[in-house]
Amino acid sequence: MLRIALPNKGRLSEDTRELFNDAGLEVRSSGERALTASLGGEFEAIFVRAQDIPEFVADGAADVGVTGMDLVNESGRELRSHLDLGFGRCRLVVAAKDDSGIRSIEDIGADGKAARVATVFPRITRTFFESRGRPVEVVPVSGAAEIAPHLGIADIVVDLTSTGSTLKMNGLREIETVMKSSAHLVTAMNGPRNGDPSRVQELNDLVTALGSVIRARGQRYLMANVPRAALDEVRAVLPGLNGPTVIEIADHGKYVAVHAVVSADTIYRTISQLRALGGEGILVTRIERLVP
Numbered sequence: 001m002l003r004i005a006l007p008n009k010g011r012l013s014e015d016t017r018e019l020f021n022d023a024g025l026e027v028r029s030s031g032e033r034a035l036t037a038s039l040g041g042e043f044e045a046i047f048v049r050a051q052d053i054p055e056f057v058a059d060g061a062a063d064v065g066v067t068g069m070d071l072v073n074e075s076g077r078e079l080r081s082h083l084d085l086g087f088g089r090c091r092l093v094v095a096a097k098d099d100s101g102i103r104s105i106e107d108i109g110a111d112g113k114a115a116r117v118a119t120v121f122p123r124i125t126r127t128f129f130e131s132r133g134r135p136v137e138v139v140p141v142s143g144a145a146e147i148a149p150h151l152g153i154a155d156i157v158v159d160l161t162s163t164g165s166t167l168k169m170n171g172l173r174e175i176e177t178v179m180k181s182s183a184h185l186v187t188a189m190n191g192p193r194n195g196d197p198s199r200v201q202e203l204n205d206l207v208t209a210l211g212s213v214i215r216a217r218g219q220r221y222l223m224a225n226v227p228r229a230a231l232d233e234v235r236a237v238l239p240g241l242n243g244p245t246v247i248e249i250a251d252h253g254k255y256v257a258v259h260a261v262v263s264a265d266t267i268y269r270t271i272s273q274l275r276a277l278g279g280e281g282i283l284v285t286r287i288e289r290l291v292p
């Protein structure tokens, strides 16, 4: 049985739990604060800090992990990503005080002095400024980096952002993106347990299950009755995965039923196009899983 390290709290924990639930791998823990649990009887879960997961997976304390790619990079450990889980989307950015006069990376250290950078990501930050040839002194903090410029302990920050509201609230201006991040399913380079075929199969099944849930989230299953005469136009509106399935209905041949998997993003337009073609009895449902 593979052991999977999952974030115990913070930004990624809720979405992780929901994804595993949707894949039929509910967390069955023995209590609210339990450190280990069963995932649907198929896997053993350990709940640890997202920051620690890259180390635990690289060291073999867990076979698989869910964590942010920002944390994987910062750990400096080489891990293999098997799946982008689609949540925890954020960017690691360089930001300066609105009134600092720093508008671009080139302004940093322009006065000949190393700029002080407060960050929870010292390794990524050093590598980034080195690659850009800008002199900086990294001030490592364990959180709330955005306050540092106001306290006079740093000139700029390298911090995570998604909506931008924290930067704005702290009077900081974004200068440049260092990296984009999201939560991934990761293993060691020589994972699951050194390529043992049955463990590898377990991992592949997990990737398929989680991937099928993620894929299904962006899709809807659409059913409609459309005039047989309009079928060619309907086909153009409903590309679906492999075009619509066309089913005879007992109405003396004037209508046929079409079923298709369509993108959730464009469902609004699809429905109005189908109605314009004489479609009726349109029914849209969510899809739990989509295994290609």
Ligand SMILES: Nc1ncnc2c1ncn2[C@@H]1O[C@H](COP(=O)(O)OP(=O)(O)OP(=O)(O)O)[C@@H](O)[C@H]1O
Pocket: 009, 010, 011, 012, 049, 050, 067, 068, 069, 070, 071, 087, 088, 089, 090, 143, 160, 161, 162, 163, 181, 182, 183
């Ligand atoms: N604003 C955000 N939007 C989306 N994802 C984010 C955001 N901030 C952080 N993340 C992602 O979530 C990961 C964990 O962040 P989280 O805030 O849970 O850590 P933390 O607060 O340092 O942890 P802890 O709660 O254990 O102290 C980050 O490394 C990043 O991948």
Ligand SMILES: O=P(O)(O)OC[C@H]1O[C@H](OP(=O)(O)OP(=O)(O)O)[C@H](O)[C@@H]1O
Pocket: 011, 143, 144, 159, 160, 161, 162, 163, 164, 165, 166, 167
């Ligand atoms: O661009 P925004 O949407 O404002 O998000 C950015 C904030 O989110 C994260 O902190 P989080 O809220 O996880 O709190 P934390 O400082 O306790 O980690 C990050 O460290 C930023 O402070």
Ligand SMILES: [Mg+2]
Pocket: 010, 011
């Ligand atoms: Mg946080």
